[in-house]
Amino acid sequence: MKATEVVLPAVGEPESLELRVRELPEPGPGQALVRVEASGVTFAEQQMRRGKYYDMPKFPFVPGYDLVGVVEELGSGQSVHVAVGQRVAALTKTGGWADHVLVDAADLVAVPEGITAAEAETLVTNGATAWRMLFRTAKARSGDTVLVHGANGGVGSVLVQLARNSGIHVIGTASARNQDAVAAMGATPVDYRGDIAARVRELAPGGVAAVFDHVGGKGIDDSWRMLAPxxxxxxYGSASTRDQAGSGTVAVLKLVAKLAVRNALPNGRHAYFFNLWAGKARHPERYRAELREDLTKIFELLRSGAIKTRIDRVYPLREAAAALRHAESGTVVGKVVIAPGAGPAE
Incomplete structure (x- = not known):
């Protein structure tokens, strides 16, 4: 069958994206043909089009870090956890900006009824990242106090909601205009332009149990100092270096090295660089099982109303350049979604 997809040909502005049509083969053993209903625009695509994303593929390639869609066909040798006609989600890293894709069936996670494709999409990358950082890496528990930088952002807002739903107190940094939104989620807002460390000391004199930092740069030292014993x-990122010249890989490696040194210090505190893909290559079955478990719990929390999703704007596939440009505008509240079947974005 023919698939329409968006191609990033080389380093360039969002307007350099190209639309192409190509033939897709039949799904092979272990594969699934998925009709894509929604994919997201993440910070990864913003870095990829600058050629600065760590471990990115060679140009040209199809962006799209995740997707939600419907299984249309299964190759031979399938497991029983997905079926033709079922709505599913998948982390892809690349390839999601298309109307049809071939993926490994083992990577698919069922999406429960009662959740739209766009709603589910907002929680694939953001939800998996937030859940795994909060519960698998930081091992936060009820009664803890944590600091979430960018509490009104895509990952940050999910982190806040998951933490509050588990009885964890949250201090959340955000811009002045987003203070009310952060407070509405149950967190204590702190203006990121002020003296964050001083304010956190007032709110948590003994320090916080965990800090979730997507900014990197020099601020990572302040994040370390705000930790409790x-x-x-x-x-989980280096947003502060997005517009800086030079290699994004070098920036990430410097950050990882700094965290490794911190983690080796004999002071009882810990520092990690979170990689959503860590462990998949060495332990693929365990990775897939954990991801399926985590996303299933997150989708159920959404379906039950325990957490909410925010969609900023939905763009059709042919307007992927506008979607990427809007995602980088600094005005987004929620998730920018690309839906192949959508009408023109308003």
Missing amino acids: GGTLVS
Whole structure:
């Protein structure tokens, strides 16, 4: 069958994206043909189009870090956890910006009824990242106090909601205009332009149990100092270097090295650079099982109303360039979604 997909040909502006049509083969053993209903625009695509994403493929390639869609066909040798006609989600890293894709069936996670494709999409990358950092890396528990940088962002807002749903107190940094939104989620807002460390000391004199930092840069030292004894710093990005010249890989490696040094210090605190893909290559079955477990719990929390999703705007596939440009505008509240079947974005 023919598939329409968006191609990133080389380093360039969002307008350099190209639309192409190509033939897809029949799904082979262990594969599934999925009709894509929704894919997201993440920070990864913003870095990829600059050529600065760590471990990115060679140009040209199809962006799309995740997807939600319907299984249309299964190759031979399938497991029983997905079926033709079922709505599913998948982490892909690349390839999601298309109307049809071939993926490994083992990577698919069932999406329960009562959740739209766009709603589910907002929680694939963001939800898996938030859940795994909060519960698998930091091992936060009810009664803890944690600090979430960018509490109104895609991952940050899910982190806040998951933490509050588990009885964890949250201090959340955000811009002045987003303070009310952070407070509405049950967190204590702190203006990121002020003296964050001083304010956190007022709110948590003994330090916090965990800090979740997507900014990187020099601020990572402040995040470390705000930890309580036994606390955990989880770094999951280097947003501060997005517009800086030079290699994104070098920036990430410097950050990882700094965290490794911190983690080796004999002071009882911990520091980690979170990689959503860590463990998949060495332990693929365990990785898939854990991801399926985590996303299933997150989808159920959404379906039950325990957490909410926010969709900023939905773009059709042919307007992927506009979607990427809007995602980088600094005005987004929620998730920018690309839906192949959507009408023109408003």
